[in-house]
Amino acid sequence: MAKTKDINTENQILEAAKKVFQIKGMDGARMQEIADKAKINKAMLHYYYRSKQLLFEAVFKNAFALLAPQLNTILNDDSSIEEKVRNFTSNYISFIIKHPYLPSFIIQELNRNPEFILKLKEQKGFPNIAKFKKQVILEIEKGILKPIKGEQLFINILSLNIFPFVASPLIKAFANIDNKEFKQLMNDRKTEVANFIVNSIKT
Amino acid sequence: MAKTKDINTENQILEAAKKVFQIKGMDGARMQEIADKAKINKAMLHYYYRSKQLLFEAVFKNAFALLAPQLNTILNDDSSIEEKVRNFTSNYISFIIKHPYLPSFIIQELNRNPEFILKLKEQKGFPNIAKFKKQVILEIEKGILKPIKGEQLFINILSLNIFPFVASPLIKAFANIDNKEFKQLMNDRKTEVANFIVNSIKT
DNA sequence: ACATTTGTCAACCATTTGGTTAAACTAAAT
DNA sequence: ATTTAGTTTAACCAAATGGTTGACAAATGT
Secondary structure: HHHHHHHHHHHHHHHHHHHHHHHHHHHHHOOHHHHHHHHHHHHHHHHHHOHHHHHHHHHHHHHHHHHHHHHHHHHHHOOOHHHHHHHHHHHHHHHHHHHHHHHHHHHHHHHHOOOOOHHHHHHOOOOOHHHHHHHHHHHOOOOEEOOHHHHHHHHHHHHHHHHHHHOOHHHHHHHHOHHHHHHHHHHHHHHHHHHHHHHHEEE | OOOOHHHHHHHHHHHHHHHHHHHHHHHHHOOOHHHHHHOOOHHHHHHHOOHHOOOHHHHHHHHHHHHHHHHHHHHHHHHHHHHHHHHHHHHHHHHHOEEEEEEHHHHHHHEEEEEEEEHHHOOOOOOHHHHHHHHHHHOOOOOOOOOOOOOHHHHHHHHHHHHHHOOOHHHHHOOOOHHHHHHHHHHHHHHHHHHHHHHHHEE
């Protein structure tokens, strides 16, 4: 048997599945399309992943595993809130420009099947807001920040960073801009968003 | 025939279709489920709307028509930017609490089929940012606002208001809160978000 | 009263879809 | 050379799906 070959095939499948699932979602994706894109027979999909559902879950977990560490930097590292905001905003927008379908994919599929997040929550490394909340309280006490609930600040940071990518067709239409101008706007946001946030919360 | 009855049926169908499409999306929705929910035969769906695609478009345009006027208030009315932000934030969040599936539905389907927005753009009443941009420039010149591009401010306003609802499963998981606490957070945001924005842009 | 149009339904149809099977192929181990 | 175990394929299948048909009922116009 060919140990080298099967790993290769398995990966081809996963790559193809990623592309198809992330663009079309679970419901819109077709096993045949994934097979074609991976240049293999449809039966191979089932040989390696047993069912559409399991293949999908492999893709989804993979995608989430890419996203989670990004969030954990802002939640768990030791720099000040302001530094975190500046770092996160810059890094995250660069990250998303490289993986444009990721956030809408994850959000869409979690809306379709909200219970699925329970499975993810069990895994270690799942982002948790607790430490961040404490830090916000501390910095408010120190007089560095204006009063704000940690949850609200965190929601604001996520919203400002992620939403424009999730809603890009809408934003392009409202602002009457093409892809190039949109990309420019998003690049500007690497510093723009951080300033916007810091402006609002710093004393 | 029953003129009263057919209008009734047509509406029953649209209401049922709304529910199913908004939760399951175009790909996940089933004509049979819509028929069942409307308590009619599946053939009736085609009698009134010819195809799944056309029924979907009816639902989508309907949904968008609900959303657009909300945006136009902030884009086109004559109050100051600060007043607009405060008004919009409060009204919009109330609105979304009443129609929780609307924003994710529209965003999801536009991502699936971005060309669709061209059809919407032609219709009058489609939100346009031009007037808002001019107003931002004017208030900056007057010294009321700190310098910011109108596009960025508008994106920020939308992000802060809409994203939490689109990504609610994620946010509930990260913040470790249940539906009740989430609703409370969103209610707080009616003023919280406006303050956050005004804090950041006012001189 | 009667023909015509409109509305409703059960049964049906063609196609697509996820999934299965059984046989063929490959390459390493004995 | 033969066995063994993993890999790949073409053909197939049952269920689901969007859509159609033809019969029939209810309302309308004349």
